[in-house]
Amino acid sequence: MCTPPPVTEFEKARSNFLTWFEEQARLIRHQPKPDTIQEVKNNLLKHGVEYLDRLIDAAIIMACEAKDHMALQLRMPKLSVRLGINPKCDMCVHYLIESILADLGF
Numbered sequence: 001m002c003t004p005p006p007v008t009e010f011e012k013a014r015s016n017f018l019t020w021f022e023e024q025a026r027l028i029r030h031q032p033k034p035d036t037i038q039e040v041k042n043n044l045l046k047h048g049v050e051y052l053d054r055l056i057d058a059a060i061i062m063a064c065e066a067k068d069h070m071a072l073q074l075r076m077p078k079l080s081v082r083l084g085i086n087p088k089c090d091m092c093v094h095y096l097i098e099s100i101l102a103d104l105g106f
Contacts, residue, residue, distance in 0.1 A: 006065050010058040017051040072100065 024040050079096060082089045 006058070006062040010055075010062045013051075013055045013058040017055050020047070020051055075100070 024043055027036055027040050075096075079093050082093050084090070
């Protein structure tokens with residue numbers, strides 16, 4: 001199953017932010033000189049907001065796509081009710097969940 005684009009974009013933005021943030025911590029740890037401290041300070045003020053804005057935008061797009069799945073919200077209780085009745089019902093729920101996962105749309 002491939003990951004839908006909004007999820008992929010969110011994961012990419014999150015990964016980029018975390019990598020950059022860890023890099024700032026490494027700079028302070030390995031080069032605790034006044035110049036490096038000032039560089040990290042500037043990076044946090046200038047670039048930190050940019051990274052967070054990209055992460056926020058990706059999260060909003062992913063959430064907007066997910067909110068359109070009212071049918072999915074209605075199906076969850078129905079799926080749970082069917083579980084435990086008999087093994088055939090359990091397998092039906094299993095296949096229904098797999099088919100939903102194959103085409104989430106977000």
